[in-house]
Amino acid sequence: MSQTQARSNAVSPLRRILNQGKYESIQMLSNGEQLILAVVMPLIALFVLTLTDLVKDVADRSIDAAVPGVLALCVISTAFTGQGIGTGFDRRYGVLTMFSTTPLGKTGLIFGKVIAVLSVLLIQVVLICSVSLLFLDWHPNPWGIAPAILFLLLGAAAFTALGLLIAGTVRPEATLAITNLAWILLAGAGGVLYPLSMAPDWAQPTLNALPSAALGDAMRDALIHGQFSIAGLIFLILWSAVGSFAAIKLFKWS
């Protein structure tokens, strides 16, 4: 084994993953549809929620109620829909197989995608927060900032795993349809942008366990009330674990 190591022509694992992350990020950002999904739609959601009274009961001011949900929506756009569609088509075109013949390997490929998701998410968060702070007079609860970052990362983990699960098991056209439809349904009625308190009482425990609702509610608890949502933490960890396990078991590379 040591002889093999000595003769390796691969750069270090970290370098490989960072290079792949940069490549995947550029791929994501250079795609027009993905940019609309990642940047334009969340901005529209931000303005609609702020300028209407859709979330007026959630916090004292509409903007304070809107931003946490829009940040959660960014996670779903990038980690689930955008990344899922990209991976589905990479699989169709044999790009995953091609990269698995390089020193990157399957592990490097997955971590590269995670880095790309985090990079694009960082850009989205900076953009949404900047617009909200500079133009819409957003006042986040300072105690909630650290928990919010944690929940964004946990949400990214859960939705990346679920996106990979779909991209790795069905045809890319189906991935496109499923992840886009899921985005619309979750954004509209999945507890992302506003809490599901209007749903019937008996359905609420189930609906609140959705990864979208868990993320949306945890973000609102953090950034509006400065609270740490234990339920959100548990649900998101569970979704990440189940999603990752299923993706590892069921993912087909070609």
Added chain:
Amino acid sequence: MLRVLESVSLKAYPGQVTTLLGANGAGKSTTLACAQGLLQPEGGTVELLGQNPFGDNPELRSRVGVMLQDGGLPPSMRPVPLLRHVASLYQKPIDIDALITRLDLESFGTRTIRRLSGGQKQRVALALALAGDPEVLFLDEPSAGLDPQSRQVVFDLIAELRDAGKAIILTTHLMDDAQRLSDYVYIIDKGCTVAQGTVAELTARAAEDQDTRPVSFSAPAGLRLPEPPAGLHLEETGVGQYRLDGVNSPEHLNWLTHWWLQEGILPTELNLQSRSLEDVFLEIAQKEGRA
């Protein structure tokens, strides 16, 4: 699950081009995928550079280059940035600028891969396989879709890599390619290796089996063909293209020229073929078919 491979056994050495030759669907690409470690066979053993190629093994991957049959190229990328990215995964990549010039990738460098022709995609896929300056190179149908000029460039490159000591394993269904490139050939049919040897060995062996020299010639189309002596078969294979099979003595040639003399035929082209790899292949395929 469909069983594609039955019984395949092969070895490839540094400084040699080892070719898997077979018809479409014979199991060449599947054999290659097993050898590369991309597909785990149900039984048997596979060793690549003395190691088990299955599973994630970046060190091994860094020494092996693979050109996939369908390329595996991301359609929205441009060829050169993609090549530079793949090269960035290796400590000592090949001289990328020289490779770009050699394969003339700049000539279509501004286009995305989606908009390239089949031959251009082939050149990009070959460049990717070479990016890490590999010790072992797997090429699945490397000349498919290439125009004659790029074909020559690719063939010269393969010969140079062989001379530089690389182990090259390629598949092809084109006899001509196999004959021109290979040091050692495995003929694959219905998932089995049915013959193996150097091109010279294979053609010589076939010549021993059946000592005839097919004669082909070009002459005016639609000639009325005479009845040949026993053991010979004369037919017009294409418009104005004729072939006499079964020739194994000077008398047979005498019969042919006698006919030309009588009819006043002067062929515009005349070929007394030594056996080609194609003949070997066809014979094997026929035997298999009969078996």
